[in-house]
Amino acid sequence: MKKLVIKSAIYFFLILLVLEVIVRIFHLGKDTPARFLDSYEVEKWKPNQNGFSVTGNRRQNFSEYHINSSGYNSYREFTPTKDKIEVALVGDSFIEGFHQDYYNSIGKKIETKIPKIEVYEYGYAGYDFADQLHLVHSYKKQFDLIDHVILGIKFSNDLTRGEYNVMRGRLDLESPINKLLKKSKLLVYCKSIGVLDPPQELIYRIRKTLRPQQKDAAIDKNEALRIQQENEKKYLENFKSLVSKYNYDKKRFTLLLDSRITNSTFLSYLKKNNFTYIDFATSFEASKKSTTLIYDRHWNNHGRNLIAKTIIEHLNTIKMFR
């Protein structure tokens, strides 16, 4: 028995070691840049990092990222001046674009079509509307030099809070233990492909069994509808609160949204109160080709082309960009 245990342990350890080497050589696991909270309490990536983002067990999507000195994934530095014409794209992972090569981003596509402008992509996974406006407000001097700001918004996700506060959950990912765990590319790879989901589910199941009072209450359809309606009202109130708190500039700021997944009351409110928005629903709906990646729900190259095209059409309606 002793021999069995010792030999099994040796084999187990050696196999893990070789797998770690293989995962590193073939770059099967994704690189995860470090994040931090700057002096304005804006969460962003630590400047000047490079790496590769990987999706799927067999590297089905592989792309390079570059975090610039401002802490965002972009091929260019953000240096707005009064002389140049600049556009800022602010948003979540869709704008951040780890799923694409950083030199083939939406901003780059826009710049190719309108060479006289510079596009700054302030994308960060998980940024909601409060994060976005807090960023714009915190870097007011910089943003005041930018001629036009486009803010990506998803009604059901991005308006859940009416004021900004630091999201500790994301920053906890930078804890010493997590940092240590991230050093193992094999572990990062296993986590990304779902191998570690069953142990996590098991822990959840055990916790649930130990605390039976935390059972999920069954909600009927009417109750669900009522909750949804309440949430939608709350989201609209949050929007009002945020735009008023951060002095939302209706002339310079434009929202980027998909009307197919946006509440109609909210859309009517935007129209009625002269908030301009770019709606990419029509171009996505008309597309015969898929607009999202196969392996996750982010926009693929075709989707990004459509987004860039829609933004360009919008910019063309503004005098200075023509």
Added chain:
Amino acid sequence: MVFNSLDFFIFLPIVFIIYWFVFYKKVTLQNTFVLVASYIFYGLWDWRFLFLILASTIVDFYVGQAIHNSSSNKGKKVFLWVSIVFNIGLLGFFKYYNFFINSWEDLLAGLGYETHNSWTLQIILPVGISFYTFQTMSYSLDIYYKRLTPTKNFISFAAFVSFFPQLVAGPIERASNLLSQITTKRVFSYDQCTAGLKLILWGLFKKVVIADSIAPIVDDIFLNYNDYSASTLILGVSLFSFQVYGDFSGYSDIAIGTAKLFGIELMSNFKFPTFSRNVAEYWQRWHISLSTWFRHYLYIPLGGSRVSKLKSVRNIIIVFLVSGFWHGANWTFIAWGAIHAVLFIPIFLMGRNRIYMNSVVAENSWFPSLKEIAQILLTFILVTFSRVFFRSQSITDAFGYLKQICTNFSYEAYQHPLGYRMIDYFVLIAIFVLYEFRMRRDERAPFKFKSKIIRFIVYTIIVLCLLLFFDDSIDRSFIYFQF
């Protein structure tokens, strides 16, 4: 609890450690613990159906003794029928009741009678019922045919019926093999344990890497067969052949490997059926525990091949139809059995059904001859054709699938439903077939390499493949659990 779940990989080491460190001193302790562990293993799926196993165990335990103790042949027969009626009754109710009712209603409707009241019931099929009922029946039958003396130890017998590695999907063991091991004290063997661990690893590879990875392709093609050309449909059913083989033989390897960890040797269930040179050889290599069950307890009692040719043919047809019906309460399985009967009978009539009994392809050479390659390909094509019925939801679907192959005879490159590269799967299957061909002489030694380094490299590749093809989003249950 399924073998490819985290629950099992927590359960197994715990049971293993307790078995060898706490309950190793006496066979009674070993068997009691095996029984408790087996009931927990099964009860975690649905504890209510433990009563069925217990009922089947009690009935056959006492019936076995009654048959043995009965002085008259008539009495023996009566007790045997008690076992048969009880076990077939369980199967009939839980597995076939709705099928018979639906078929009866369809028949009446076909004759023009309208049926207003449906007698079908919402019945859950207890996992493994087809396997453990056949196992307990074989015990009573063996006692009846005087091939076995009944055990007087109920715990041992209950452990034999519910032994968790083979409880839910076989191999369907005979008491002569398993019960005799259970009644003897097991002693820890390093070699047996390592052989078991190797089989578990190989079984996991077959299940996770081969079967589960191609499952979404097969599901997509069979679900949307009307939209696909012949080339895709042929690809779909060919891949299904590998899927069902990887799934079931993978399960069997894990079961045999797990049993080895507890000092028990189960019978082999698969011996590389892919390399069969005719359909008769295929049935000597595919689901061996079931095919030998039917040979011993149905074909031979019917007269086997020792009666006239006509009666032998009748016996073959009965065996294949019953075997098909055993798989599931659907006409598709009966059609599948019938096709195999049709494929088997000419071989039987030509007297070629036993010519490959004790040989393996390319017996004394590295490569098979051209003749053998042609035979293997032909057998694969015929068996794969029958799988259209095995996999289809209904007879209409099966014929629709075949019709689509014939009427839409064109080539079309198939795109994976999730967008993955198809070439990955073709390369994977090609390597798998070549590897199995290399180990074709011994199904119990998947990593037979003299060099430790090569063995280590192969282990690493296997584990790497498990990661590369792992897909948490798909249904990971075993196909044969539904039978």
